[in-house]
Amino acid sequence: MPDTLLYQQDGPVVTLTLNDPERRNPLTGNDIVDRLLEAIARIEADDAVRVVILTGAGTAFSAGGDIRTMQQQATGDHGPMKLRRDYRGGIQRLPLALFNLEVPVIAAVNGAAVGAGLDLSCMCDIRIASEHAKFAESFVKLGLIAGDGGSWLLPKLIGLSRAAEMSFTGETIDARQALEWNLVSRVVPATELMDAARVMAARIAANPTHAVRLTKRLIRESLHSRLDTVLEMAAMFQAVSHQTPEHKEAVDAFLEKRAPKFG
Missing domain, CATH: 3.90.226.10 (2-enoyl-CoA Hydratase; Chain A, domain 1)
Structure with a gap:
């Protein structure tokens, strides 16, 4: 085989x-x-x-x-x-x-x-x-x-x-x-x-790994969950995302008009 x-x-x-x-x-x-x-x-x-x-x-x-x-x-x-x-x-x-x-x-x-x-x-x-x-x-x-x-x-x-x-x-x-x-x-x-x-x-x-993975999780959960459940998950995922180095780098890069550099 x-x-x-x-x-x-x-x-x-x-x-x-x-x-x-x-x-x-x-x-x-x-x-x-x-x-x-x-x-x-x-x-x-x-x-x-x-x-x-x-x-x-x-x-x-x-x-x-x-x-x-x-x-x-x-x-x-x-x-x-x-x-x-x-x-x-x-x-x-x-x-x-x-x-x-x-x-x-x-x-x-x-x-x-x-x-x-x-x-x-x-x-x-x-x-x-x-x-x-x-x-x-x-x-x-x-x-x-x-x-x-x-x-x-x-x-x-x-x-x-x-x-x-x-x-x-x-x-x-x-x-x-x-x-x-x-x-x-x-x-x-x-x-x-x-x-x-x-x-x-x-x-x-090219995008931050955590953002892509969490986005996929939300899309998948939305297939069988209520809106309020997905919103609650989104609030938690977003709170985590706001504290990541990748988010800070993306914001800094936007304000400085340059390409971001993600690890």
Whole structure:
């Protein structure tokens, strides 16, 4: 089995590459979930990391679930309660980990993002698509539902009606339609995808780490919290931010009409 996840750090930017291209980077039937969780924990603990880029090797971002694994689950001695435990102790740990990761994650979607692969891209904060990217919430085509949080994630990104259309039909949309539906931020030529992701990462990494991480936390919490709860969190985060050296440097630099120098 290949090294299913490549971890590369270039200064403040970590690039994670799903690396099972012959099987189109599936998220089951291998150790990729555990590898991603290990990488997320490593990133969360490293203050030097300011941005993450997630992409796939080969022609696919991720084809989602491995069909042979599904066949074994359907025909083997797997009762529903065991399968439920497998989901909860397996792939369902991934959306929770990415939701709670305070470092921004950019999905550089290089090709097909299908089923759990689409949902993985939705777990990221920003999606940039190659012109060759395709997206499908295809679970119904296999008589399944999104067991990894897609039913919660997708409507928040593209709205209820379009999420229902994708989920009920299981049909594929191309990169241009994904852009029209706000599923991705931009579409670029395939040869420019990683450069575009790195430029975006550099723009984010140029800002103070604490401000970016706390901003992500507020955006994530706003998805399921009341306004007064988010305002209370914002008051505390802002009080902390006012006392940081980075804030003082930013204010001084503005008044002195120079570029700030953040550590």
